[in-house]
Amino acid sequence: MKCINKRLCPAIAAAVATVVISGCGNNQNLINAYNLDSDSPVAGISASAGEEYSPLFAEDLCIVAGDIPGAGDIDMTQAEAAALFDIDSRETMFSKNAHEKLYPASITKILTALTALKRGNLEDVITVTENALITESGAQLCGFRPGDQLTLEQALYALLIYSGNDAGIAIAEHISGSVEEFAKAMNEEAVALGATNSNFVNPHGLHDDNHYTTAYDLYLIFQEVVKYDKFVEIINTPAYTMSYTLSDGTSKEVTWNITNHYLKGTAATPEGVTVIGGKTGTTQKAGACLILFSKNAQGTPFISVVLKSDDRTTLYSQMTDLLEDINK
Incomplete structure (x- = not known):
């Protein structure tokens, strides 16, 4: 069978491959049929009889069928899922529950950024609405108020460095007119990349029972968004100072500090x-x-992910274990 919708073809094909293949995606014996469960965003898609998939649909992807122990002493007993991927060789170096559906929290924002970068312009001026006034307890907020104006580029810095949930709402409404329509766009982008075990209902990751993804799907999304130089520039910025326009026409200067402990210097990066x-x-x-997104001493790029760790201290210890494997 061949995908009628060419944009969805990689998604369906990748979903098939994850069932049977572990390791590099460049395999001439890939399955040429698919069988998606009823929860999949692309379930029910039909194709004409007698058509076939291209055997190269996953040639640039790491494919994971089951758990992979890794080369080093990696202890993930206090995390629900984790994975380590060599981008260049397309090798899955470690995997635990890579296809288990879990809540991503603010990691959601990598897909928000991808959707915005593909569908907006960095120079666009965003006007904040009342919907950005999130009242959920504990929500990370930049403090934007209705009528405030900032560029899409500034909003992306606030989203990715400071993890501002109100920045996510502002971006979503600017790109698609509403959070609901933006969530549809997010899911379209995810499915097009093969992230078929995910469903996103908001741009920030605040909890919703119907908002979930997997470690593998996050790898697929992250591998795509790091192709954007602006995204890589933002996530590599420890602090960012910006000036935006308040609703009364005056300006306000703020500095956002990154939440990533490795870039803050509060978590030690393995040698090399x-x-x-x-x-x-x-x-x-x-x-x-x-x-x-990391590189080893030879400059080889890697993607590593840990989901549902017990606490932040444990999380960084587990991530360091994964990073130590990339120089072995």
Whole structure:
């Protein structure tokens, strides 16, 4: 069978491959049929009889079928899921529960950024609405008020460095007119990348039972968004100072400090490893979460992710275990 919708073809094909293949995606024996469960965003898509998939649909992807122990002493007993991917060789170096559906918390914002970068312009001026006045207890907020104006580029810095949930709302409404329409756009982007075990209902990751993803799907999304130089520049910025316009026409200057402990200098990076950046995420139900883009001493790029760790201290210890593996 061949996908009628060419944009969804990689998504369906990747979903098939995850069932049977572990390791590099460049495999000539890939399955040429699919069988998606009823929860999949692309379930029910039909194709004409007699058509076939291209055998190269996953040639640039790491594919994971089951758990992979890794080369080093990696202890993930206090995390629900984790994975380590070599981007260049397309090798999955470690995997635990990579396809388990979990809450991503603010790691959601990597998909928010991807959707905004693809569908907006950095120079766009955003006007904040009342919907950005999030009242949920514990929500990380930049403090934007209705009528405030800032550029999309500034909003992305606030979103990814400070993890401002109100910045996520402002971006979503600017790009799509509403959070609901933006969530549809997020899911479209996810499915197009093969992230078929995910469903996103908001741009910030505050808890919703129907907002979930997997470690593997996050790898697929992250691998795509790090292709954008602006995204990499933002996540590699320890602090960012910006001036935006308040609703009364005056300006306000603020500085956002990054939440990533490696870039803050409060977590030690293994020798020979360079952490480019990533995204943190924490809610009560999601636990402590982190995804990173890093390079080893030879400059080889890697993506690592830990989901639902017990606490932030444990999270960074577990991530360091993964990072130590990339120089072995």
